[in-house]
Amino acid sequence: MTKTRVILDPAGPGNSTFSDPGETLKRTEFAARVAAVAAALADHAPMRICLPLLSDLGSLAALVAALESHHSVALIPGGDAPEVPAFASAVLTGAPGGGFALQMTGTPAVADATDRIYLRSSGSTGTPKWAVHGTDRLLFGNGAAVIERLALRADDKVMLPVPVHHMYGLGAGLIPAMTLGASIHLVPRGNPLTVFAAQRAVQPDVMFLVPSQCRSIMALGRVAGQLRLVVVAGDKLGADEAAAFEEKHGLLVNLYGSTELGAITAGRPSDPPALRHPFAGPVLSDFELAVVPTDDPDAAEGAQVMRIRSEHGLFGYADPATGEIDRPAGEYWTTGDLVRAHDGGLIEVLGRSDFAVNRDGLLVHMGDIETVISRVPGVAQAAVVSAGMTRRGAGLTAFCAIEDGHDTDDEAVMAACRAALQPRAVPDRLVVMAALPLLPSGKFDRRVLTTEAQSRLDA
Amino acid sequence: MARDIMQELIEVLTRDLKVDASDVGPDTALFEGGLDLDSFAVVEMVTKVETHFGIQVSDADFVPENFSNIKTLAGVVRKYLPAAVD
Numbered sequence: 060m061t062k063t064r065v066i067l068d069p070a071g072p073g074n075s076t077f078s079d080p081g082e083t084l085k086r087t088e089f090a091a092r093v094a095a096v097a098a099a100l101a102d103h104a105p106m107r108i109c110l111p112l113l114s115d116l117g118s119l120a121a122l123v124a125a126l127e128s129h130h131s132v133a134l135i136p137g138g139d140a141p142e143v144p145a146f147a148s149a150v151l152t153g154a155p156g157g158g159f160a161l162q163m164t165g166t167p168a169v170a171d172a173t174d175r176i177y178l179r180s181s182g183s184t185g186t187p188k189w190a191v192h193g194t195d196r197l198l199f200g201n202g203a204a205v206i207e208r209l210a211l212r213a214d215d216k217v218m219l220p221v222p223v224h225h226m227y228g229l230g231a232g233l234i235p236a237m238t239l240g241a242s243i244h245l246v247p248r249g250n251p252l253t254v255f256a257a258q259r260a261v262q263p264d265v266m267f268l269v270p271s272q273c274r275s276i277m278a279l280g281r282v283a284g285q286l287r288l289v290v291v292a293g294d295k296l297g298a299d300e301a302a303a304f305e306e307k308h309g310l311l312v313n314l315y316g317s318t319e320l321g322a323i324t325a326g327r328p329s330d331p332p333a334l335r336h337p338f339a340g341p342v343l344s345d346f347e348l349a350v351v352p353t354d355d356p357d358a359a360e361g362a363q364v365m366r367i368r369s370e371h372g373l374f375g376y377a378d379p380a381t382g383e384i385d386r387p388a389g390e391y392w393t394t395g396d397l398v399r400a401h402d403g404g405l406i407e408v409l410g411r412s413d414f415a416v417n418r419d420g421l422l423v424h425m426g427d428i429e430t431v432i433s434r435v436p437g438v439a440q441a442a443v444v445s446a447g448m449t450r451r452g453a454g455l456t457a458f459c460a461i462e463d464g465h466d467t468d469d470e471a472v473m474a475a476c477r478a479a480l481q482p483r484a485v486p487d488r489l490v491v492m493a494a495l496p497l498l499p500s501g502k503f504d505r506r507v508l509t510t511e512a513q514s515r516l517d518a
Numbered sequence: 519m520a521r522d523i524m525q526e527l528i529e530v531l532t533r534d535l536k537v538d539a540s541d542v543g544p545d546t547a548l549f550e551g552g553l554d555l556d557s558f559a560v561v562e563m564v565t566k567v568e569t570h571f572g573i574q575v576s577d578a579d580f581v582p583e584n585f586s587n588i589k590t591l592a593g594v595v596r597k598y599l600p601a602a603v604d
Contacts, residue, residue, distance in 0.1 A: 250549055251557050252564075252582040259577060271557070278561045281577060450558050482556070 064127050066198065066237055067093055075214075075242040079115040080257060081155050089120065096124035096151070096159050105129050105173040107382055109147035109164075112224040113137035114245040117153025119223070123237070125151060126176075126194055133177035133189070133382075134224040144177070144189065146382025169382070177377060178226055180318045189377040190318050191384055200371030201321035202234040204343040208325045209288065209312070211265065213240045218263035220246040220254045220272065227292050227420070230321040231314055232267040241265075251275045258283035265289075269420035270296040273304050274450040282307055288328055290314050295408060295417070297448070301336035315339035315408055317394050320346075320372045324406045334405060341404035345371050349391060350400055362397040362409050416445045416453035418483040423455070428486060431479045432457060435472050437465030440495045442503040446512035449487055456512035457486035460494050490515070523592040523599075527567065531588075534566045535559055544589040549582065560585075567591070573598035 067090055077089040084092070108130050112118040118137060125132050133144050143150055148168045153159045174194040179187040205211070217236040221228040223245065236243050246257045251272070258266070264287040268276075273289075273296055286309030291301070296313065305311040312326030312335050326340035342348045350363035368391050375387035397409040410416070415424045425443040432441035440460040447454035457476075461467050469489045476485045490511070496504040524544055531537040537553060546552045548563070555563060564585070568574060575584075575598065584594045 249557055250582055251560055252580060252585060255577075256581040275557050275561050279564065281580065283577070 064129060064194070064198075066123055066127050075240055076216075077116055077119065077243050078261065079155075079245045080247070080253060082116060084116060089116065092116065092120040092157050093124045093127070095157065096121050096153070097128050099159070099161055100124060100128045100130060100151075103130075103149070104168065105131065105171075106148040106168040107131045107133060107146055107172045107175070107177070109133045109135060109141070109143045109150045110224075111135050111137035111141035111143075111150070111152055112222070113153075114219070114223065114247040115153070115155055116245070117155050117157070117159060119153070119233075119243070119245065120157075121151045121153035121159055122223075126198070129173045129194075131172045131175035131177065131194075133179075134229065135179060136222060136224050144179075144382070145380045146377070148172070175374075177382070178224075178229070178318050187379070189379055189382070190373045191375055191377045192321075192373050193371075196371040197230055197321060198234055198238055200345055201230060201343070201369070202238050204345045204371075205231055205235040205322050205325065206239055208327065208340070208343055209235070209265075209290065210328055211235055211239055211241065211288075215239070215241040215265050215287075216244065216261060216263040217241050218244040218246060218258060218261060218266045220248050220257070221267055221269060221420070222248055225420075226316060226318045226321060227269075227314075228267065231290065231292065231316060231325075236265075248272070251279055255279065255281060255283050267292070270300070271419055271450050271452060273300065276308070277304060278450075285309050288312065290325070292316060292322075292420075295410075298336040302332060305332065305336075311335065313339040315396075315406065319388070320367060320369055320392055320394070323367060323369075323394070334403070338401065338405040338407050340406065342367070342406065345369050348400070348404075348406075350398065353397060355397075358397055359399075359409050361399045363399065365394045365396050365398045365406075366391045367394060368392070410445075410453075416455065418452040418455070420452075421481075421483060423481075423484045425455070428455070428457060428476065428480060428484055431476055432459050432472055435459075435467055435475045437461050437467030438472065440503075442495055442505065442508055443486060444505055444509045444512050446509050447516040451483055454512075454516065455484075455486040456508075456515070457489045458492055458495055458508055458511075459489065460492050488512075488515070521599075523595050524588050526570065527588050527591055527595070530566050530570050531563065535563055542588065544592075545587050547587055548585060548591075552587070567595065571595055571599060 075086045077084045108125050110132050133147050148166045150162045176192040177189045219228055219232045223229050223233045244261045262284045267290045289309050289311040292314040301311050314325040316322040324339045324342050326335040347368045349366045353364050373388050375384040378385045399407040414426055415422045428443045429441045438459050439462045443457045445453045469491050496507045498504050532539045585591050
């Protein structure tokens, strides 16, 4: 299969570099790594390849080679036990130092497996959905819109201490930097010491972060270097937090997007702080926004459901067994968020319309937590509300009522949460009540519960 | 009496970070493969250690390798303490 798509332009800026905490490569050296992987892929007609990605150059070389060779890729987190989707015909794993492994899974290749990027959507529990994107749409459509809005430059050094198998790290950070020819520095997310040391060594111009990282960095109280641009996405960073971070570390813009659509809005670096910090910016140039009133009586004033159309969004969701699209995307897409549109098209993201919040940059569906708690023997009622903010993101308070005579207690309920849920979905606190307040309809009175949760925070 | 830096570090972990004392020894990895402290706990640990010992680790020493386990961290702490306390 002859490579016809060029992502890593050999004629690009000659002094750009690629690095992870273990090694730094010049552009020509990294291109050679990509070529070695591409040579191994050349014997295969385009197929669906699963790529377990780590924040290292081995993974990056594998990804670039697969995309340049027109294979379809399904991106998952790398690690000891990667969850390879059933529809993948092969698994391609990059290794530090230039090694890689291509293993066939036994799943037959399908007739047309070119140029798709499969991204797994996040959730608190349960089976993931696979969003199917067109490679060119992401690379040269949405990617180009990001470059334009963020005013990224080919001579930038871009640091990505966020996972690149998720749409934020991939679509907003890695792909624009790659197609532009910028230097790229991958850092595993998680240990603030690693991020600090990497930033200090590399002195990047641009960093992509999530709010919990901003809070960790502020709590550390150290400055590793000045940035021309800090991009923050995943959940809402308070305007005061953004201003404080900007004062110490560099100009900050918010970005809002989704696994299904890529980067949707982003702040303009040329705007003053008063327009950048409270809002997530206008929609990118490849989007058309339509907002519709919400029918949620508890929604904030002026809140509207965000509906968006883009020529660069996903094709649809794929059946996890076959990889075939079984839920095509309609013309408009509802992101599930409530927003307010302000003058100049500035989007203020108010929160989810579907009982979900952002924690650690990923969605947590409160219904999933309620289900786990409800299944604990002796629990009669369970409700989860969001109140306050923590370093992970939105605060979560769980309420439950326990049946009389049952010896289940709050420790048992929290232990069940820790066992069944991702760490970000474990409630920050649990309140046991005699009975949860109800509306006349029989539903939980979440407004009362939220007020109760907030008063406990304030106490 | 000579100061037992490692023991004091273990006490910081158990008291301030609520780590179980039976889970931590001189060679226990603080990050992957050991206590697996998450990013918030890492920040908490660093600030508590600096506060407890009254030291400020330099940016150059602020690297994961220096915080990898209690023994290594004790070596870093000793470097910043006034002479002859341990």
